[in-house]
Amino acid sequence: MNEIPAGTPLAAPWSLFAGELGKGSVMAAIAFFVAAFLVSLMRRDRLDRAGTLAFALGCISLLVAFGALTTLFVKDQFQYQYVWSHSDSKTSLAYKIASVWTAQEGSFLLWACSAAVFGLLTVRGTGLYRRAYVGTYSLFLGTLGGILAYETPFKIIPQLIAHGKTFVPPEGNGMVPSLQNYWVIIHPPVVFLGFGSLTVFAAYAVAAMLQGDVQDWVSRVRPWTLLTTAVLGLGIVMGGLWAYETQGWGGFWAWDPVENVSFVPWLFTVVLAHGIIVQTARKKWVGANLWLAGLPFLTFVYGTFLTRSGLLDKVSNHSFASMDGNARFILKIFLFAAIGLFAAVWFARGRAVAAQAVSDAPQDERGIHREGMYRYGMTLLGLMATVIALGMSWPVVTALRGGEGSAIKEPVYHLVVTWFFLPLMALIAVTPFVSWRAVDGKSLGERLFGVLCVSVGVTGLLHLVMLSTPFGVHLEPGATVAAPFGRHVPLALWMLVLLFSVVFVVVANLWRVVEMVRRSAMGTGGFVAHLGLSVLLGGLILSRGYERTSQLTIRPGASDSALGYTVAYKGATTKDFFDRNRKLEFDVTMPSGEHVTMLPGQYKHGDPNDPKVQTWPAIERFSTHDVYLATSAPQIMATEEPVAMTPGQTRDLGESTMLEYLAPTNNGKFGQMGAQFGAKLRLTVTDARTQERRQYMAAPSLEITPEGLMPSLPRFGPDFRVALVGGMDAKTQGVKVALLYSPEIYYVQLYEKPYTGLIWLGTGIMTFGGLLSAYARRRVVARQRRTAPAPRNDAPVPAPQS
Amino acid sequence: MKAVMVKGPVVTAVVAFLAMAGVVGAFMSGGSRYVDIAEAKELGGDSLHLAGVIKDHKSHTDRETGHILFELTDKTGVTCEVEHVGVRPASLMDADKVVAVGSFHNGKFISRELLVKCPSKYKEDDKDPFKRS
Numbered sequence: 001m002n003e004i005p006a007g008t009p010l011a012a013p014w015s016l017f018a019g020e021l022g023k024g025s026v027m028a029a030i031a032f033f034v035a036a037f038l039v040s041l042m043r044r045d046r047l048d049r050a051g052t053l054a055f056a057l058g059c060i061s062l063l064v065a066f067g068a069l070t071t072l073f074v075k076d077q078f079q080y081q082y083v084w085s086h087s088d089s090k091t092s093l094a095y096k097i098a099s100v101w102t103a104q105e106g107s108f109l110l111w112a113c114s115a116a117v118f119g120l121l122t123v124r125g126t127g128l129y130r131r132a133y134v135g136t137y138s139l140f141l142g143t144l145g146g147i148l149a150y151e152t153p154f155k156i157i158p159q160l161i162a163h164g165k166t167f168v169p170p171e172g173n174g175m176v177p178s179l180q181n182y183w184v185i186i187h188p189p190v191v192f193l194g195f196g197s198l199t200v201f202a203a204y205a206v207a208a209m210l211q212g213d214v215q216d217w218v219s220r221v222r223p224w225t226l227l228t229t230a231v232l233g234l235g236i237v238m239g240g241l242w243a244y245e246t247q248g249w250g251g252f253w254a255w256d257p258v259e260n261v262s263f264v265p266w267l268f269t270v271v272l273a274h275g276i277i278v279q280t281a282r283k284k285w286v287g288a289n290l291w292l293a294g295l296p297f298l299t300f301v302y303g304t305f306l307t308r309s310g311l312l313d314k315v316s317n318h319s320f321a322s323m324d325g326n327a328r329f330i331l332k333i334f335l336f337a338a339i340g341l342f343a344a345v346w347f348a349r350g351r352a353v354a355a356q357a358v359s360d361a362p363q364d365e366r367g368i369h370r371e372g373m374y375r376y377g378m379t380l381l382g383l384m385a386t387v388i389a390l391g392m393s394w395p396v397v398t399a400l401r402g403g404e405g406s407a408i409k410e411p412v413y414h415l416v417v418t419w420f421f422l423p424l425m426a427l428i429a430v431t432p433f434v435s436w437r438a439v440d441g442k443s444l445g446e447r448l449f450g451v452l453c454v455s456v457g458v459t460g461l462l463h464l465v466m467l468s469t470p471f472g473v474h475l476e477p478g479a480t481v482a483a484p485f486g487r488h489v490p491l492a493l494w495m496l497v498l499l500f501s502v503v504f505v506v507v508a509n510l511w512r513v514v515e516m517v518r519r520s521a522m523g524t525g526g527f528v529a530h531l532g533l534s535v536l537l538g539g540l541i542l543s544r545g546y547e548r549t550s551q552l553t554i555r556p557g558a559s560d561s562a563l564g565y566t567v568a569y570k571g572a573t574t575k576d577f578f579d580r581n582r583k584l585e586f587d588v589t590m591p592s593g594e595h596v597t598m599l600p601g602q603y604k605h606g607d608p609n610d611p612k613v614q615t616w617p618a619i620e621r622f623s624t625h626d627v628y629l630a631t632s633a634p635q636i637m638a639t640e641e642p643v644a645m646t647p648g649q650t651r652d653l654g655e656s657t658m659l660e661y662l663a664p665t666n667n668g669k670f671g672q673m674g675a676q677f678g679a680k681l682r683l684t685v686t687d688a689r690t691q692e693r694r695q696y697m698a699a700p701s702l703e704i705t706p707e708g709l710m711p712s713l714p715r716f717g718p719d720f721r722v723a724l725v726g727g728m729d730a731k732t733q734g735v736k737v738a739l740l741y742s743p744e745i746y747y748v749q750l751y752e753k754p755y756t757g758l759i760w761l762g763t764g765i766m767t768f769g770g771l772l773s774a775y776a777r778r779r780v781v782a783r784q785r786r787t788a789p790a791p792r793n794d795a796p797v798p799a800p801q802s
Numbered sequence: 803m804k805a806v807m808v809k810g811p812v813v814t815a816v817v818a819f820l821a822m823a824g825v826v827g828a829f830m831s832g833g834s835r836y837v838d839i840a841e842a843k844e845l846g847g848d849s850l851h852l853a854g855v856i857k858d859h860k861s862h863t864d865r866e867t868g869h870i871l872f873e874l875t876d877k878t879g880v881t882c883e884v885e886h887v888g889v890r891p892a893s894l895m896d897a898d899k900v901v902a903v904g905s906f907h908n909g910k911f912i913s914r915e916l917l918v919k920c921p922s923k924y925k926e927d928d929k930d931p932f933k934r935s
Contacts, residue, residue: 390825406836407836408829411832420821632890637862
């Protein structure tokens with residue numbers, strides 16, 4: 001055990017109370033949820049109110065626990081293990097709050113709290129499903145509470161408790177430097193808000209099956225599916241933007257398992273949102289919708305297990321928590337229990353009820369109708385989600401057959417997803433023009449003719465504009481992309497196809513917005529969302545497909561050129577390497593001749609004797625493209641390790657560089673204070689191109705001082721300095737020579753990313769459209785509830801809407 | 803009439819099945835296998851994922867080409883030379899483990915892509931709370 005240094009302050013009583021409050025709230029939440037669950041099992045009408053109350057109190061208790069933990073972070077209560085590990089007193093308030101969710105316990109708490117918030121928001125509108133809904137929801141939150149009680153963030157570091165008193169260490173360990181970016185404040189809450197809301201659909205589906213009414217629930221859950229689509233979609237895109245702005249590999253989306261884990265539930269939510277529309281209009285897809293409501297939640301739990309289990313450790317760029325064995329076991333049980341329970345309810349009740357509900361659905365009409373289009377779209381989207389889920393599980397699937405397992409990478413995903421992507425884009429463009437009443441192909445063709453003409457024209461125009469210099473993309477001549485069956489197609493042709501698919505969706509949905517906006521501005525949300533999605537996809541496609549990149553080697557005072565850019569290093573903004581705001585200053589000359597200063601971040605952190613380097617890329621945004629510049633720590637050592645030599649020896653250092661140890665030098669007596677001894681060295685460098693040889697001399701030495709051996713660092717030609725490391729072998733006069741680059745070398749990765757602005761624009765439009773349609777739906781539901789207490793199976797077929 | 807009614811779902815099922823079969827085929831042929839050095843030499847191919855640690859945490863950059871050179875030790879303890887010709891990772895020195903993607907040429911592994919695994923952000927050692935790490 002470590003001794004507690006004298007003068008260490010005692011923990012304030014309130015802080016110990018806050019910790020106890022947090023721990024107690026989690027316990028209270030579990031108790032409330034167990035009570036609510038038991039009450040729902042009893043099926044007594046007069047107890048239902050109490051059950052709902054217990055549920056609400058449980059949700060509030062979780063929020064109290066979150067509040068308590070946040071308070072401990074804000075007030076720097078480092079006696080708590082979790083706070084000490086992830087925060088320090090020097091960071092700003094926003095980062096202190098964000099520290100709450102930078103690790104496992106806190107992110108579980110965030111998940112629980114977000115689910116609790118949605119529980120509180122939805123429980124009032126559950127109507128006849130209330131009892132089963134509260135029971136199901138309580139079961140989930142109670143289990144999550146159990147995990148939180150086990151993996152508690154409210155543990156006090158045991159060494160800090162002595163003689164019944166608790167001491168507070170002066171400083172915490174701090175947030176991991178690579179997370180210290182403003183996105184850590186925004187992205188996790190948004191994405192977890194999305195994850196939390198997935199519980200709503202699953203609980204509704206279970207409740208509908210148990211209750212035996214599998215029709216009414218869809219209208220109640222519909223606004224929430226739209227809200228989740230918007231919020232989780234926004235969260236996912238934010239994750240991509242975060243990666244782009246901080247990771248230094250110049251991309252938004254890498255098909256990394258962590259990304260896919262959030263993407264698959266979102267795709268299933270989108271399928272559900274459309275399935276509900278079909279069920280509302282045609283009373284079909286009843287059984288499928290029940291499953292589709294469960295899948296977003298189940299795939300998210302599965303993904304959480306997958307990423308936290310250590311099974312994907314080698315595959316992902318992210319570092320994962322390997323949870324400790326017990327917690328992993330709990331999560332595994334939780335996963336199997338969730339899937340098992342859902343399937344059990346389906347086979348026991350859902351299947352029969354759904355079959356009965358479908359039997360009185362109207363017959364399929366012949367011709368082209370909206371239901372058919374939805375069927376194709378949902379099948380494709382569901383298959384795509386399954387494919388991605390399979391892709392992210394592939395390392396595990398293949399590992400089960402023995403061996404190391406294999407991973408699915410970006411090119412394979414692109415190859416496979418394309419088959420779903422292009423038909424889906426066609427459907428998103430065409431479906432708004434198809435009504436629930438069947439039409440024949442000819443009249444649909446007439447309706448679409450104008451849209452198609454405009455789309456072809458716009459695509460061609462865009463392509464021409466983009467290829468012209470001022471707005472442009474620069475195509476490498478002869479660039480190709482991998483196509484199925486091992487073939488390759490020209491990049492330009494492929495990009496034209498993708499661009500057309502994007503433009504077609506934008507034009508078609510914009511067309512419908514214009515047609516509808518005067519009749520029902522609120523009803524255009526769906527079209528707007530699809531339009532935004534397409535703009536976003538266009539940004540991703542163009543910025544990735546037309547990306548150009550090159551590595552530059554830059555020494556201070558000199559410059560290097562690539563892709564038409566010239567980059568020169570100017571220096572660092574501060575001499576303090578440990579300053580978090582330290583930037584490297586690069587002067588970048590654009591192809592247009594314009595000069596821009598770009599400031600990628602680079603600073604050291606951790607143990608001063610063995611520091612680690614944190615780097616941030618710099619991004620210069622223009623209206624048509626981004627210039628993206630990423631650096632790594634400068635190269636200083638010219639050889640891997642010091643070269644051991646004895647007098648007369650010659651060593652080939654590679655890269656046409658020879659080092660000779662001519663003779664030892666000394667000045668004063670060995671072992672005496674002030675004595676200097678060293679080595680006379682000769683360096684021969686042969687120019688790789690001209691074969692011209694240059695020779696340089698240097699005599700680095702070591703001086704005996706009261707502080708120990710002090711090496712000199714003489715210049716060794718224009719590119720190097722040299723020093724002796726360690727001492728000199730008295731017998732052989734052997735030395736160890738360290739050759740250092742002077743000035744140091746910076747390696748810069750330069751990217752040109754066209755049209756990234758579309759990603760921001762598209763995200764904005766998509767989120768706006770999604771929220772608009774969720775709001776419009778909410779109003780419809782509210783109106784229905786006011787006018788008719790039971791909007792049941794006799795509801796009229798609604799007007800076409802997306 | 804009955805035949806028309808079931809045609810849709812059957813076609814959907816067949817198409818879905820074919821699609822999934824195609825995808826599994828693509829995954830099986832396109833998946834990148836994680837291999838050790840002996841397996842990599844035996845298998846060949848240009849998209850091998852060689853996993854291991856950087857020997858002695860030492861790497862060196864060729865100043866003419868900008869390529870990173872280091873020695874990689876795999877889990878069986880075998881070491882080979884790696885020349886990384888692709889995009890430089892930002893923090894090679896802090897890496898715990900690396901995965902080099904590429905192929906063997908004359909006994910040297912030429913890597914196009916270097917995945918760097920840094921120490922887990924969740925790792926909590928029993929560190930002394932009075933010392934900053």
